[in-house]
Each structure stands twice: as C-alpha cells, then as structure tokens.
Amino acid sequence: xxxxxxxxxxxxxxxxxxxxxxxxxxxxxxxxxxxxxxxxxxxxxxxxxxxxxxxxxxxxxxxxxxxxxxxxxxxxxxxxxxxxxxxxxxxxxxxxxxxxxxxxxxxxxxxxxxxxxxxxxxxxxxxxxxxxxxxxxxxxxxxxxxxxxxxxxxxxxxxxxxxxxxxxxxxxxxxxxxxxxxxxxxxxxxxxxxxxxxxxxxxxxxxxxxxxxxxxxxxxxxxxxxxxxxxxxxxxxxxxxxxxxxxxxxxx
Amino acid sequence: xxxxxxxxxxxxxxxxxxxxxxxxxxxxxxxxxxxxxxxxxxxxxxxxxxxxxxxxxxxxxxxxxxxxxxxxxxxxxxxxxxxxxxxxxxxxxxxxxxxxxxxxxxxxxxxxxxxxxxxxxxxxxxxxxxxxxxxxxxxxxxxxxxxxxxxxxxxxxxxxxxxxxxxxxxxxxxxxxxxxxxxxxxxxxxxxxxxxxxxxxxxxxxxxxxxxxxxxxxxxxxxxxxxxxxxxxxxxxxxxxxxxxxxxxxxxxxxxxxxxxxxxxxxxxxxxxxxxxxxxxxxxxxxxxxxxxxxxxxxxxxxxxxxxxxxxxxxxxxxxxxxxxxxxxxxxxxxxxxxxxxxxxxxxxxxxxxxxxxxxxxxxxxxxxxxxxxxxxxxxxxxxxxxxxxxxxxxxxxxxxxxxxxxxxxxxxxxxxxxxxxxxxxxxxxxxxxxxxxxxxxxxxxxxxxxxxxxxxxxxxxxxxxxxxxxxxxxxxxxxxxxxxxxxxxxxxxxxxxxxxxxxxxxxxxxxxxxxxxxxxxxxxx
Numbered sequence: 186x187x188x189x190x191x192x193x194x195x196x197x198x199x200x201x202x203x204x205x206x207x208x209x210x211x212x213x214x215x216x217x218x219x220x221x222x223x224x225x226x227x228x229x230x231x232x233x234x235x236x237x238x239x240x241x242x243x244x245x246x247x248x249x250x251x252x253x254x255x256x257x258x259x260x261x262x263x264x265x266x267x268x269x270x271x272x273x274x275x276x277x278x279x280x281x282x283x284x285x286x287x288x289x290x291x292x293x294x295x296x297x298x299x300x301x302x303x304x305x306x307x308x309x310x311x312x313x314x315x316x317x318x319x320x321x322x323x324x325x326x327x328x329x330x331x332x333x334x335x336x337x338x339x340x341x342x343x344x345x346x347x348x349x350x351x352x353x354x355x356x357x358x359x360x361x362x363x364x365x366x367x368x369x370x371x372x373x374x375x376x377x378x379x380x381x382x383x384x385x386x387x388x389x390x391x392x393x394x395x396x397x398x399x400x401x402x403x404x405x406x407x408x409x410x411x412x413x414x415x416x417x418x419x420x421x422x423x424x425x426x427x428x429x430x431x432x433x434x435x436x437x
Numbered sequence: 438x439x440x441x442x443x444x445x446x447x448x449x450x451x452x453x454x455x456x457x458x459x460x461x462x463x464x465x466x467x468x469x470x471x472x473x474x475x476x477x478x479x480x481x482x483x484x485x486x487x488x489x490x491x492x493x494x495x496x497x498x499x500x501x502x503x504x505x506x507x508x509x510x511x512x513x514x515x516x517x518x519x520x521x522x523x524x525x526x527x528x529x530x531x532x533x534x535x536x537x538x539x540x541x542x543x544x545x546x547x548x549x550x551x552x553x554x555x556x557x558x559x560x561x562x563x564x565x566x567x568x569x570x571x572x573x574x575x576x577x578x579x580x581x582x583x584x585x586x587x588x589x590x591x592x593x594x595x596x597x598x599x600x601x602x603x604x605x606x607x608x609x610x611x612x613x614x615x616x617x618x619x620x621x622x623x624x625x626x627x628x629x630x631x632x633x634x635x636x637x638x639x640x641x642x643x644x645x646x647x648x649x650x651x652x653x654x655x656x657x658x659x660x661x662x663x664x665x666x667x668x669x670x671x672x673x674x675x676x677x678x679x680x681x682x683x684x685x686x687x688x689x690x691x692x693x694x695x696x697x698x699x700x701x702x703x704x705x706x707x708x709x710x711x712x713x714x715x716x717x718x719x720x721x722x723x724x725x726x727x728x729x730x731x732x733x734x735x736x737x738x739x740x741x742x743x744x745x746x747x748x749x750x751x752x753x754x755x756x757x758x759x760x761x762x763x764x765x766x767x768x769x770x771x772x773x774x775x776x777x778x779x780x781x782x783x784x785x786x787x788x789x790x791x792x793x794x795x796x797x798x799x800x801x802x803x804x805x806x807x808x809x810x811x812x813x814x815x816x817x818x819x820x821x822x823x824x825x826x827x828x829x830x831x832x833x834x835x836x837x838x839x840x841x842x843x844x845x846x847x848x849x850x851x852x853x854x855x856x857x858x859x860x861x862x863x864x865x866x867x868x869x870x871x872x873x874x875x876x877x878x879x880x881x882x883x884x885x886x887x888x889x890x891x892x893x894x895x896x897x898x899x900x901x902x903x904x905x906x907x908x909x910x911x912x913x914x915x916x917x918x919x920x921x922x923x924x925x926x927x928x929x930x931x932x933x934x935x936x937x938x939x940x941x942x943x944x945x946x947x948x949x950x951x952x953x954x955x956x957x958x959x960x961x962x963x
Contacts, residue, residue, distance in 0.1 A: 238897065257962045258828045258962055261826065272826070273820065276756050277756070277820075283740060284740045284741060288743045288745055288751075289745060290828070296738070299738065309738075
C-alpha cells in the first residue's frame with residue numbers, strides 16, 4: 186500500500202463559519218509538501234484531520250490508506266504529528282516522556298539510538314530535567330525526538346521549524362529528505378518561506394479555507410513572474426501594496 | 438494604571454489560570470467570566486459560609502452558661518478551635534493565590550510593564566484580599582467573637598475576653614497571610630526538588646487530616662468544661678492573648694512573641710515577593726573566582742522499554758509524585774476509612790468485634806479507594822492534550838486508570854486483612870472481608886473510571902478539577918454510591934449467612950460496574 190496522504194473535497198465549519206471549503210490534495214510516497222497560508226487560513230484544522238482530532242463535515246481524509254474519520258486510532262498509529270502549540274507533559278523529565286510515548290506506540294528502540302538522537306538534537310545537557318524547565322525550542326526538540334524514534338510512515342508537521350535554531354532546522358531538513366528517500370510522505374507547514382522553498386518538493390497555498398496555488402516552488406515563481414516565493418504568497422493571498430503606504434502614513 | 442485596576446486584572450488572571458492548578462477561590466465568581474471581578478461577589482459566599490461555622494463553634498457557650506459550666510474556660514477552648522480554623526483557611530487561601538501567581542509565571546508578565554515594585558505589591562495584596570476572597574476570612578472569627586460580646590452583655594463572660602479574641606483573630610490573620618504568601622513563593626521549587634515535594638505532600642496530608650479531625654476536636658473539648666486551665670496556655674503565641682486578662686505577664690509575653698512572629702513572617706513574605714518582582718538582576722559584591730565554570734554533568738540517560746500498561750502507569754505515578762496536593766489527597770482518601778474505624782476496632786479484643794463492624798471498613802474502604810480514580814485523571818492536567826493525539830481509546834484509558842487506583846488501594850487492603858485476622862472469630866470471615874475490599878475497590882474503580890471517560894471533553898483540553906463539571910461529578914457519584922449502598926444493605930439484611938451475602942453482593946457489584954464499563958467506556962478515541 187502506498188504511504189500517502191489524500192484529502193478529498195474536505196469541508197469544515199465552526200459555529201456556521203466555513204473554515205475549509207472543498208479542499209482536495211494529496212501527498213505522495215517519497216514527497217515533501219509544504220502547506221503555506223496566512224494565520225487562520227485552515228492549515229492546522231487540515232493537519233488535525235489527519236489524526237481524526239477534527240472531523241470534516243464533508244469529504245474524506247486518508248492516511249496510508251486508512252480513513253482518519255472512521256478509524257482515527259489506526260490513523261494515529263501511522264501518522265507522526267507535531268502540533269503547532271507545544272503539547273507535552275511539563276512535569277515529566279524528557280527521558281520519561283520519550284519512554285512513555287514509546288510504550289504507548291509499543292516501539293522498542295536500542296538505547297544507543299535514543300542516545301544518538303538526543304545528542305544530535307543537542308538535548309543531552311537536559312537529561313534529568315523536567316520538560317517544564319526547558320526553553321520553547323528544546324520542548325519542540327523533545328517532540329521531534331519522539332517522532333524520530335517512532336519512525337512513522339507519514340509525517341504531518343505543523344510549524345515544525347518554529348523556535349528552532351538553524352543547526353536543528355538543517356538536521357530536520359536532512360531527516361525529512363532521508364525519510365522521503367525511504368518512501369515516507371511528509372506534509373509540513375511553515376511561515377518561513379525560504380525554508381519551505383528549500384525543503385518542499387511541492388507547495389500548496391491555502392487562503393480562507395481554499396487552495397489558491399499549487400506547484401513546485403520554481404514553477405510557481407515562473408507562473409507569477411516573480412523572483413521569490415514570498416511574492417507568490419503575497420499575490421495569491423491578496424496582500425496589496427497599498428497596505429505598505431497605509432502603514433507609512435499611520436506613523437507620519 | 439490605577440492599583441485597583443491592576444489588582445482586578447491580576448485576580449481575574451489568577452482565577453483563569455487556576456483552571457490548570459485546580460485551585461478555586463471560595464466565591465460566586467466563575468473562572469471563565471470576562472470582566473472586572475466584584476469584591477462583593479468574591480467575598481460574599483465565603484463570608485456567609487464562614488459566619489455560619491464561626492457562630493456554630495461559639496454557640497455552645499450559651500448552653501454551657503445556662504448549665505452553670507465554667508464559661509470563661511470554655512470560651513478559650515472554643516476560640517482556640519476557631520483560631521485554628523481561621524489560620525488553616527487563611528493559609529490555604531494565600532498559598533493557592535501565590536502558587537498560581539508563581540507557577541503560571543504571571544510575575545514575568547508584570548515585570549515587563551512600566552510599573553514600580555511598590556505598585557505591583559499593593560495590587561497583589563489588593564487582588565488577594567478583595568478578589569480572591571481574602572476579606573471573607575475575617576468572618577471565620579469575627580461573627581463568633583461578636584456573639585461572645587453579646588453573651589458578655591448578658592453577664593455570662595467578662596467583656597475583655599471576646600475583645601482580646603478579636604485582637605487575637607486579626608493577629609492570626611496577618612500571620613497566616615504572611616506565612617501563606619511565603620510558602621506559596623516556594624511552589625516553583627516543589628516540582629523541581631524531591632525534599633520540597635515530600636514536605637509539601639506531608640503538609641497537605643496534615644491539612645486534610647486536620648479538616649477531618651476538626652469535628653472530633655469539639656467532642657474532646659466538651660468534657661473539658663469546668664476544668665481549670667493552667668497558666669501555661671497564656672504563654673502560647675496568639676492563643677495566650679485569650680487568657681491574658683487572668684495572666685497579665687504571660688499574656689504580654691505571648692503578645693510580644695506573636696508580634697515578633699508576624700513581623701518575621703511579614704518580612705520573609707515581602708522579601709520573597711520582592712525578589713520575584715526584581716526587575717534587574719542584582720550585582721554581586723563578590724568577585725567571581727578566575728577560571729572556567731565547571732558544567733554540572735548531565736544525568737545519565739535511562740530509558741526502559743515497557744509495555745503499554747506499565748509505561749502508562751509509570752508515567753501517571755511519576756506525575757502523581759510531583760503533585761504533592763493531589764498525592765496527599767489520594768493518600769487521605771486511603772487513610773480516611775481506616776482512620777474512621779481504627780479507634781473502635783483496636784479497642785476490641787479478638788472475637789469481640791461484631792461481624793457488622795468488621796464488614797463496614799471493607800465496604801467503606803472499597804468505595805473510597807475507587808474514588809481516587811478521578812484524581813488520577815486530574816493529574817494529567819495540561820498534558821491531557823497529548824492523549825488526544827495518541828492511538829488510545831476511552832475504554833483503554835478507563836482500564837488503565839482503574840488499574841492504577843486498584844494498585845494504590847492494595848496496601849490498604851493488606852491493613853484490613855491484618856485487622857480482620859486479629860479480630861475476626863473465624864479466619865474465613867477475615868479472608869472474605871479482605872476479598873470484599875479487593876473486589877469493591879476494583880469494581881468501584883472501573884465504574885468511576887468509566888463514568889469519568891464518558892464525560893471527558895471531546896476537543897483537546899486540560900483535565901483538572903476545574904475543567905470537569907463538579908455538579909456532574911457530584912450527582913454521578915451520589916447516584917452510584919446510593920445504588921451500591923442500597924444493593925449492599927438489601928443483600929446484607931435479607932440473607933442470613935454472611936458468606937453467602939458476600940457472594941451475592943460481589944456478583945451485584947461486578948454486574949453494576951461491568952454494565953457501566955460497557956455503556957460508558959466506549960471504544961472511541963479520546
């Protein structure tokens with residue numbers, strides 16, 4: 186079975202306000218797709234659907250062939266999810282948290298591998314400390330460590346680069362590349378467009394719950410006749426140059 | 438910004454953040470209500486409740502005076518009890534407010550504002566007193582003392598006594614708030630250091646035991662009416678003031694010591710708070726030694742490969758161990774049933790205790806140990822959000838939590854067995870009683886656990902005492918325990934042979950818990 190993610194005509198509304206409007210896309214095996222969009226455009230809602238945390242009003246979400254709506258437990262086994270907000274047990278030590286996650290997924294890993302990943306993520310100095318004492322970036326690294334140890338076939342990473350230094354960002358990029366080389370499917374979101382450009386095979390731009398642009402970064406730049414992905418993003422999300430003048434006027 | 442406005446914002450924020458800590462001020466205010474809190478609403482409920490308690494405690498004076506007892510001594514005894522209650526309530530109030538303020542890092546938010554330390558401190562005290570129910574604690578002693586003043590006008594008591602009582606009440610209030618604030622500032626260390634956790638758990642356990650034994654204390658006070666109190670009582674700080682009119686020198690000494698204690702605790706609280714509010718790090722006068730700072734070596738990485746059940750249990754027991762208040766609550770629920778029956782049971786000789794007296798602890802212990810399962814859900818706190826992302830069904834979670842509660846109850850079952858082996862006429866009865874404890878504990882754990890997972894929030898949320906409806910919990914538990922009690926008593930009174938009654942009761946318990954398990958603990962994700 187193909188390790189992929191398929192969103193098919195997905196609709197979702199909260200309090201009668203539509204947030205996702207007929208979104209369809211897929212992430213193929215061996216591919217990294219970056220989902221870009223302004224705040225509140227519906228990225229996190231789509232990500233949560235891959236685990237069945239949020240159910241679509243209409244449409245389907247398949248992960249590794251598993252229907253995330255009707256079988257969320259199975260979906261959670263195949264998807265490695267990193268939420269935008271750092272959801273973690275702050276009263277556990279980092280090694281205790283890793284141990285707990287591995288026991289829930291029934292994953293047995295050599296202690297040497299755990300040690301290696303902890304060292305790669307520069308967490309070795311924090312062994313024995315409560316997670317609540319760690320910085321935001323280090324908490325994100327603990328979440329990453331569990332994903333790297335679990336090795337799920339599909340990764341859904343919401344704002345994965347947030348709060349991480351360039352060294353760790355490079356490590357993640359390498360890890361994601363390696364993951365797709367081994368047949369995994371990766372869906373990421375980020376507000377750092379150069380990172381998206383560097384890491385993604387394909388880019389999707391979502392605005393007000395709809396996919397407004399899709400393609401390889403180079404292709405998109407060519408279509409819109411611009412040099413940077415940022416310009417494509419601004420163009421399709423309706424950012425007008427007048428705003429810049431307006432801001433200048435405000436302070437003059 | 439006006440201090441009052443800042444105090445309102447601070448109090449509202451503490452109220453909102455206390456969702457996570459599980460603390461709640463004793464007021465009519467709701468945690469999630471937006472807008473400025475009202476000082477009246479914040480204190481009214483506490484004032485009414487404390488007034489009732491205060492008047493109830495002092496009211497025996499009236500009956501004692503009519504019966505011709507020594508009212509002066511009784512007043513001292515009742516006032517001691519009143520003051521203890523006041524001190525406990527004020528301590529809890531100050532600790533809960535301060536620890537939420539510290540643990541939720543509200544101090545960091547204040548530091549970046551252009552405010553002077555003095556303004557923040559004033560706002561802090563106003564928030565505690567006006568909007569966290571601090572003023573209502575005056576009603577723990579004032580109504581009682583005013584009632585005593587009224588008794589004085591009837592000629593039962595020298596007027597000086599209740600007046601000294603009022604002064605003593607205010608002194609205790611000042612001391613308790615200062616000590617409470619000082620203790621609260623240490624709360625950030627509680628999670629980090631084992632010693633603090635241990636001390637904190639013991640202290641909370643003592644508080645719970647004191648709250649329970651309060652009513653028993655009154656029972657001991659009553660026989661003391663008429664006995665002469667010796668002068669040494671006048672030497673005790675705070676309490677001595679109550680007898681100062683008879684022992685002026687001792688009373689003066691007690692007052693001086695009380696004032697010193699208040700001054701010291703106030704200074705400690707103030708310096709601790711100031712330290713937290715310091716805007717810039719202080720420049721040390723000591724010149725650091727030359728050379729490199731030696732980094733503390735990191736702890737050795739130890740990760741064991743565990744199965745799901747053990748892994749989950751280890752995680753929960755670690756969380757529980759780092760939450761002294763909830764740990765003390767769990768221990769208290771296990772100790773309380775034994776505390777209730779132990780004095781009566783150990784006063785009996787082997788073979789003397791009636792069967793009924795031996796069965797009751799088993800039933801009560803079984804029920805209580807099952808109740809701790811809900812506390813095992815609250816320890817998840819903000820970490821509960823993690824569970825919404827894991828491949829975990831509500832049924833599985835219900836089973837894990839029930840198994841944890843059951844494990845915690847096992848030492849208690851061993852104590853019941855030991856007591857039964859000592860007191861029961863026949864060994865078979867002792868074993869039957871113990872088996873009953875084990876069964877009642879297991880079935881109650883499963884039932885309560887199933888009822889709790891049934892009501893868990895659908896969207897990722899924190900799980901604390903605050904996020905789960907108290908009304909729902911109260912009603913469900915009441916209905917469940919009422920059903921069990923009815924079933925137990927109907928079977929016990931309608932079946933002559935105790936062992937047979939045990940078998941029937943056990944079958945009924947299993948049937949009830951399994952029905953609840955199948956109906957409420959669904960195989961759907963959390």
